[in-house]
Amino acid sequence: MKKITSIITNKYLLAGGFFVVWMLFFDQRDFFQQRERNAELKKLEAKKKYYLDEIEKTKQELQDIQSNPAALEKFARERYLMKKEGEDIFIIEDSVAPKNQ
Template sequence: MRTVFSKILPVIRNKYLLSLVVFSVWMVFFDDRDVITTHFRYKSELNKLEESKEYYQQQIDQTRAELAKLQTDPDLLEKYARERYRMKRDNEDLFIIEDKVTE
């Protein structure tokens, strides 16, 4: 038993190995950019970004479908221009009525 302990003791007393062990423990558990917390934070952020990517992809598909309809149907284009951009014909008057919400 004494021979095993006498072989391990110099390894434990090695200042470089001890420094490496302390540094590794510090980086894994205690640092601001530690391995464990940073991994979970980045994984959570990645999931949020993938959800927003999916949402925006749906919006793009919806907008493309709307654009295709507007390019083929002139009546729908006129309706869209009147509702969204408040356009009117030359001989018309435009009245905008806003609902007042009371709470």
């Protein structure tokens, strides 16, 4: 029993325990805040990867449009609804009425 109380009242053990508790709960950069920041960092890195992929796709599309007249025509017809002389375009919109409660 005396050995257990001497271990518990050891000043180095008490200081180490106090330090661990302080760093886990009370410090400016505590454990829980670090976990939240790491999760946010992972989300931001995923967004960064998505946007870099989209930039790469757009650059490829731009290069294709600049070098291929058929791709330019396809782009103009799809995006800006351009048409040839004597041609009719039919636009079909898929609209869903909002639910009123």
